[in-house]
Amino acid sequence: MVCRSRMLTVLFVLTWACGFRYQVASAGDVLTQHNNNLRTGAALDETFLNPKALRAGTFGKRWTLYADGQIVAQPLYIAGLAIDTTANPDTPRVTGTFNTVIVATMHNTVYAYDADNPRPGPDGRTVPLWARWLGPPRQSGKDIDMWSTNDPEWGILGTPVVSDDRRTLYVVAWHDDGPQGGIRYKLHALDLGSGAERKSAMIGVASTDPSQPCKPQNSFNPCTLKQRAGLLLSDGVLYIGFGGDGSRGALYAFDAASLTQKAVWSPTPTGVDGGIWQSGQGPAADTEGNVYLMIANGTFDADTGGKNYGDSFVKLHLEGETLALKDYFTPCDQDYLRVSDLDLGSSGPVLIPGNQPLIIGGGKEGILYVLSQTTLGGYLRNPEAPDCQSTNALQQLMAFPPVLHDRQTHYGNIHGSPVYWKGPDVERVYAWGENSKLRAFELKNGRLDGTAPKQSAFEPPLGMPGGMISVTSDSSKAGTGVVWAVAPLDGDANRQRGVNGIVLALDAEDVSQTLWTSELVSARDRLGLFAKFVPPTIAGGKLFVATYGNTEPLRTYAGNRPAQFPASYYVTVYGLDAAAPPHLEVVNQTSEDVSIVRAATGPLTLETTACKPIDTDSLDCTDALARKAGRPSLRQVILASRQSLAECALLRVTAASKNDGLRDATGIGFWSSQSLAGNQAAEDSGRFVPRGELVSVGNATLKDGSAATLYEFVGVVNCAAGNAADSTTLFKPYMQFENAPSGQIFRNWDLAGNYLISGAVPGFDRTADVLQ
Secondary structure (H helix, E strand, O other), X not given: OHHHHHHHHXXXXXXXXXXXXXXXXXXXXXXXXXXXXXXXXXXXXXXXXOHHHHHOOOEXXXXXXXXXXXXXXXXXXXXXXXXXXXXXXXXXXXXXXXXXXXEEOOOOEEEEEEOOOOOEOOOOOEOOOEEXXXXXXXXXXXXXXXXXXXXXXXXXXXXOEEOOOOOEEEEEEEEEOHHHHOEEEXXXXXXXXXXXXXXXXXEEEEEOOOOOOOOOOOOOOOOOOEOOOOOEEEOOEEEEEEEEXXXXXXXXXXXXXXXXXXXXXXXXXXXOEOOOOHHHOOOEEOOOOOEEEEOOOEOEOHHHOOOOEOOXXXXXXXXXXXXXXXXXXXXXXXXXXXXOOOOHHHXXXXXXXXOOOEEEEEOOOOEEEEEEOOOOOEOOOOOOOOXXXXXXXXXXXXXXXXXXXXXXXXXXXXXXXXXXXXXXXXXXXEEOOOOOXXXXXXXXXXXXXXXXXXXXXXXXXXXXXXXXXXXXXXXXXXXXXXXXXXXXXXXXXXXEEOOEEEEEEEEOOXXXXXXXXXXXXXXXXXXXXXXXXXXXXXXXXXXXXEEOOOOOOOEEOOOOOOXXXXXXXXXXXXXXXOOOOXXXXXXXXXXXXXXXXXXXXXXXXXXXXXXXXXXXXXXXXXXXXXXXXXXXXXXXXXXXXXXXXXXXXXXXXXXXXXXXHXXXXXXXXXXXXOOOOOXXXXXXOEXXXXXXXXXXXXXXXXXXXXXXXXXXXXXXXXXXXXXXXOOEEEEEEEEEEEEHHHOEEEEEEEOOOOEEEEOOXXXXXXXXXXXX
């Protein structure tokens, strides 16, 4: 503790006032996960960030708020917070009133940052107003993290919550206090103005056997249960959900003033599993103090007099020392969900206000359910399960149907939660399931219209978790609504580390219209590593997006664990900057300027000794491949250090480029899968090749009689592992034209669809379709 306190003190030593100013806006607070206890994800007081402002081209990355570990909890925002750190001995003296961002990390540190100024220290890093380390976190392991995506440690997972009087921050931390204290969870109450700890309390029991620190502990195992769901504060009571990894889930209720336990409820008291994780979404609460949850896979027997509610919506109410179950809803195919690991509780409920208040939520099956808050519906057994309709729900909508890829069915898992906005014309519910685009469903007469929902142009690569979303507007005014989303850019964030993220801003009245992405000016605005379940926070004219760090190789750790980690962890801050020149607008269009003629695979003779080390675990073979083949690479080639290339294949791609077009072009680029229709982000490892680096292999005449030049590109495909090892490789070329005076970059894409190479499709020849 002493060493850690000294480190935090040093962090503050040499701060100074900034010599420049950013636009400071006043806006409402974000005191809890997804903005409010209804969990709508909506900030309805945003007057700066609207479609018109985003289209102006001056929105982008402003600075980063540095931290000491992965950020899994959503950042919170308090406008006009009075700061006085006199009572915090671990923090230098800071006084004043600040718009403040709260950041909590997996290293068990809580930071309070100035939301409007970077306050750089001597090393250039932003300096917090205060910081508080809560103690050693629980070390990671395959027992709680099979893919090692959250290595090396687990500390604060669930989003903290701020008291209504804005004086206290409540946070739950996972502690490893050694042989004496054991592995345990503690609830901390921090003074929001100084970071000083007011009091703390242990939750459940500790694992105190030094020889077996993770042996089962009654019905609550602090070694394996994860406190991922955001904290809920309702009527002076804190609700804290636990779940995961073979242990029974639990919901604890604590008195917020005294931190004494009031009640505890288990979804499966006589069964197994039944976690409350909700992909980080907090329990919801209505104005009458009822608490709503969605339960993950677990035993269900409530329909036959039992007390187990696996894969169910539940409605609870605190009555004395009891969390009484008032109502529930369970899908007709609950047993199928359980055995197929399609837990309903992969997202949390959203409460929709109105004369007939609703609940909307969906899980890994990709189905959205609409329920009545008054009568949830219980359970009706259906002999047609799993292909059944739950007639006890107001509506059951297959929002994200499963897709077939490589002969495997991939369900449209919904993680986090949908979000809700009452716009100028209609109410909308936005959701983003896996293997799909974001969809906007109109809500009319208590039903979602699923006939032809508007969709985003961008679609993430195959895999978890879909997109994490929020929405902002100036109340319900037309032209003010923006849907903000964070999604994977280049991998499956469930199985892989090193997955980059993309941030998107979409017009809330028509989400097919992309207003801005962090890839438009990627050199300036690229986010960093995707934080798996964290929705963006928008307040005060700024966007705060959590990350898992700056960068690391895209890797899958099935049996081993990573040895190296990102050089820095942070929250990225985006905002408007009146002094910034507008970026060049990217205009995507189809044309015959460039077309793929043929692709073929053959032996690869590249040796990994020629590749450039990235770190001890990874190699960048992109340049080595280009030198060996005498052709530019159309993709980045990132391999594991110990990976053999013996089983890989060399891909050769020939493209025909119209001479009239190439005369004015800056080069030819490849994006692997996503393109056109307003999509302005590279999906993963496609590269842009400047005109001077193109390698000609002959001349040709296009079908329309135009003179063309044939250029050849190479890649590495069909490996067993690594970034170049996709069993299916997709690619698509474009010719790029930059016209700075017009403020636009034109990308003329190949008219054909995405091209595919795999073990089953080793090559193709389109000569007869493209050339005379």
